[in-house]
Amino acid sequence: MKHCSFIFGMIVGLAPLAYGADACGGVGVAIPDDSLPGVVVPIVVDAPGELIDAVTVDLDITHPWVGDLVVTLESPGGVVVSLLDRAGIPNTGFPGVFGCGGRDVLASFVDDASQDAETMCSTTAVPVISGLVAPGSLLSAMDGGLADGVWLLTLSDRSAYDAGTLNSVCLQITTMPACSVDFTGDGELDIFDVFAFLDAFNAMDPGADFTGDTLYDIFDVFAFLDAFNAGCA
Amino acid sequence: MxxxxxxxxxxxxxxxxxxxxxxxxxxxxxxxxxxxxxxxxxxxxAADLVVRSHSLMLPVELEHDRGGWSWSMPISVRTASAARIAFLPSVDGFWETELVAIPAASEQAVAEGARASWDSLPWTTSGRSFVCLQTPDGRQGSWRAAIHSSGPIDGYVVIDDGSGVELSTSVGSLVTLSGHPIRLHSSFSDGYSVRSIVAEIVGPDGTKQVQAPDVERSDVVFTPRAAGRYTVRVTAVGVDARGERVMLSTQHLIHAEQxxxxxxxxxxxxxxxxxxxxxxxxxxxxxxxxxxxxxxxxxxxxxxxxxxxxxxxxxxxxxxxxxxxxxxxxxxxxxxxxxxxxxxxxxxxxxxxxxxxxxxxxxxxxxxxxxxxxxxxxxxxxxxxxxxxELPESVNRSVLPGHRLMLVHGYCTDANPFPTGHFSGDLAVFEDFGQSRSHDAFALEMLAQSAPMKSFGVVGHSQGGMGALHLLTFYWSGLDWARGERLIQTVGAPYQGTALAGNAAVLGDLFGFGCGVNDSMTYAGSAAWLSTIPSWARAEVWYWTTAFEDHVFVYDYCNIITDLLLSDPDDGVIERSAGQLVGGHSMGHTSGWCHTAGMRDPAQCTDAVRNAEMNARAKR
Structure with a gap:
């Protein structure tokens, strides 16, 4: 499988993987201080027809007060996952009402990590959030959605006096092939997929060329129905 | 997790x-x-925590005499150093004081009569000045201090005969509990032995008891019946091998805990x-x-x-x-x-x-x-x-959070002692005027006032230094997140206490306190506190001490009255030795600066050179 690209010409790494898609971006993006909307960094993933199986997010942020940061990732399907949500807030006294005053993030966010950004604050460690870190909400919420398209990383600094920079973000996406007869892309096989196929067939959409012979004939219909009846794994 | x-x-x-x-x-x-x-x-x-005194604090009760009221006492000056006596009447304007040589008829005695100076008594009710009379340098012999008054106005005198002999008194144990006996042991320097000893003990309810143990057992022992603060004034007479006598006193503030x-x-x-x-x-x-x-x-x-x-x-x-x-x-x-x-x-x-x-x-x-x-x-x-x-309500909450330098005043002050113009950037001025707080309560007040700040460093004066160090040691606060070079910088902080804490407590019975006594700053209280401060916290402190300018052939002091109660060199409130913090960064001792404004030399917090350095090096 092919893939991996991204926009703004800030390609920092293309590492094609079998059944996976990596995409990086966001080099040197300033995170505006004390800004609720923050900055949104788009990352284009080129993985047509592939579904998300697992996501790991590598974040490299320079920031003198990581407790200021709210970071979310939105998949092309619109699923939003929290990566960081003002580490240390709400607190029980430590590290304080302004959250973790530690410096910098250099971490891979993955669901099964044992470390939690909320509790790994330290007065001395730099970067204070490092290694494998569990995200604020599960990245697996994105699983099954389309990997292909524009992903949005939003970085919002919620407190004044400290500003930072996104050095880079990399998405490591493990994918699985999409079901070719799920024409509606809703994850279910039903009569609407048949209707959608027939519409594509009549419009001579390349996706309806099921035999791959560049011809739109009855054999494409038979091939579709065979596949439809076989179902998707 | x-x-x-x-x-x-x-x-x-x-x-x-x-x-x-x-x-x-x-x-x-x-x-x-x-x-x-x-x-x-x-x-x-506890035996090492000695209160040393080279003076005698004596209560004065005037006697009716030929239509007036009077008091007098002979003073023997046996060294080249001058004798000094401070007169502390409970009411202003009633005492006429004198210090005359005996016999007083000689022309020399008249020509070299006692010099008078006036000064205030720090920590007691403000606004009053007291006279201190001093014999001429090198004028040995017998003198008589006297008071004449139109009414029975009582008070204290503090006398330093210039002999340099010291009375040292220590409390037997730091564990001072109600219902448990407390022992005080006294001894003299310079080969003097205790000839008699008397202790006046005033309990938290104001009740007074006087103990005069026999000389064989020169220790004073009393049992506090209730928890609270006790003031103890130990007066001892010492005698040396030649039969010369000296009478000195030490004053103590002892907290009997429940x-x-x-x-x-x-x-x-x-x-x-x-x-x-x-x-x-x-x-x-x-x-x-x-x-x-x-x-x-x-x-x-x-x-x-x-x-x-x-x-x-x-x-x-x-x-x-x-x-x-x-x-x-x-x-x-x-x-x-x-x-x-x-x-x-x-x-x-x-x-x-x-x-x-x-x-x-x-x-x-x-x-x-x-x-x-x-x-x-x-x-x-x-x-x-x-x-x-009990986190105090802040009186100076800042509008916005930030990374600040907090200027922190000390015990019982009525203004920020640091000129804010000497500092730059984002400043916070700690305001807790006219208070007497333990180091812990002081730290909690700092915590309350620092609540709107993400982080802060401290430039502290006097108890402000101990308050900051206590806060850093025991509580999470913005101090833990400050960045830069020096976290806590202090001037004139009595890390090991000050003799004035006990003296002021005794004098406070008569003169009252605007702020109240403070047992965090006794030698014993300070030593107990310091024993809970580890090296990593001490290493975050940079401190300076100061004293009066010492001119040749001139009797120097910051405050002429407190100088009678402190050992030189001092800044009028703390002694250089008691301003040392083992494990901290000593930035040196400078002369020509006193603890507060109103003393002989300028106030130590107004040193523009030091303030510029502290400002430049501060963590925030």
Missing amino acids: RIQWLIVLVFAIATPLSRGQTPVAVKQVAAPASDIESGLVRLPD PAPMLGRVRAQVLGDGGIELGFAPDPSGRRTIVAAEVWGERNGEPVAVCWLSRVCGSDRSLVLDPRWIAYAGVDPATLELRNLRVHDVGSMVPIEVVERAEIGAIEIELPAVVGEPTADMLRGRSARMVAS
Whole structure:
């Protein structure tokens, strides 16, 4: 499988993987201080027809007060996952009402990590959030959605006096092939997929060329129905 | 991990708080074994905490005499140094004072009569000046101090005969509890022996008792019947081999604490994060205390100090041992024990209970990998434990958070002593005027006023230094997040106390205090407090001391009255020796600067050169 690209010409790494898609971006993006909307960094993933199986997010942020940061990732399907949500807030006294005053993030966010950004604050460690870190909400919420398209990383600094920079973000996406007869892309096989196929067939959409012979004939219909009846794994 | 935080949060919310009390985040404090070995975190020997005096503080009751009221006393000047006597009447304007040579008829005596100076008495009710008479330098012989008045106005005199002889008095134990005898031992310097001794003891309810033990047992022993502050004035007569006599006094402020429930057996359990909780019997009263203990274990059969632990506690009295200390020390976990376990009242710092050794018992624990050096997490913990405290309402809440430099005044002042124009950037001015607070209460006030700040460093004067150091040691605050070079910079901070604390307490009976007595700044109170401050916290302090400019052939002082009560060099309030913080960064001692405005030399906080340096180097 092919893939991996991204926009703004800030390609920092293309590492094609079998059944996976990596995409990086966001080099040197300033995170505006004390800004609720923050900055949104788009990352284009080129993985047509592939579904998300697992996501790991590598974040490299320079920031003198990581407790200021709210970071979310939105998949092309619109699923939003929290990566960081003002580490240390709400607190029980430590590290304080302004959250973790530690410096910098250099971490891979993955669901099964044992470390939690909320509790790994330290007065001395730099970067204070490092290694494998569990995200604020599960990245697996994105699983099954389309990997292909524009992903949005939003970085919002919620407190004044400290500003930072996104050095880079990399998405490591493990994918699985999409079901070719799920024409509606809703994850279910039903009569609407048949209707959608027939519409594509009549419009001579390349996706309806099921035999791959560049011809739109009855054999494409038979091939579709065979596949439809076989179902998707 | 989330679940643990949730539990802690629920516990904090569920803990019943007294009215007006707020939960504050306390640190699980630790210190390396080297702090134990150096004695830094050990209770000092009370015998070493001596109050020294080269003067006599004497109450004056005038006698009716030929239509007026009078008092007089002979003073023998036997050295080249001048004698000085300060007159402290309870009411202004009634005492006519004199200091005349005997016989007074000679022309020389008239020509070289006593010189008069006027000065205030710091910490007592402001606005009054008192006269101090001084014999001419080198004018030895007999003198007579006298008071004449139109009414029976009482007061005190403070006399320094210039002999240089000192009376030293120490309290027998730092553990001063109500219902338990307290012993004071006195001795003279320069070969003088105690000939007689009298102690006047004033209890917290104002009741007075006078003790005159026989000379064979020159120790004064009294038993405080109730908890509270006691002032003790010890007056002793000494005699040397030639039969020369000297009479001097020492003044003491002693806090008799209410005993607390005994700590009892240690209950050890391993927490979810691997920490070993060492629990003791709770104190149902919820009284806030500092619990501290040394942890020892055996390595190859030999006892080895592992670390020292302490924490501010409420009703739940426990310490948490990070197992990395055990790995670091390389001791067998089955051999752990506590030594010098103690509980201090967090306000007075009086040790309420001291236990020499306590067994921990067997604990099942998997030791972590050996660490190279103790980490910040090991020293300060990452605890989210909360203790209910009376967090004062701030009077100076800043509008916005930030990274600030906080200018912190000291005990009982009515203004910020630092010219704000000497400092730049984001400043916060601590305002807690006219108060007398323990170091702990001072620290909590700083915590309250720093609440709107993300981080801050401190430039502190006098008790402001101890308040900041206490805050850094025991509580989580913006101090922990400050960045830069120097976290706490102080001028004129009496880390080891000041003799004025006891003297002022005695004089306060007569003159009153705008702010109240302060037993955090006695020598004993300071020593007990310092024994809970580990090296890592001390290393965050940069401090300066100052004293008056010492001119040749001139009697110099910052305040002529307090100079009678302090040992030179002093800045009018603290002695240079008592301004030292072992483990801190001494930035030196400069002459020509006094503690506060209104003293002979300029106020030490107005030194523009030092302020510029502190401003440039401060963490924020």
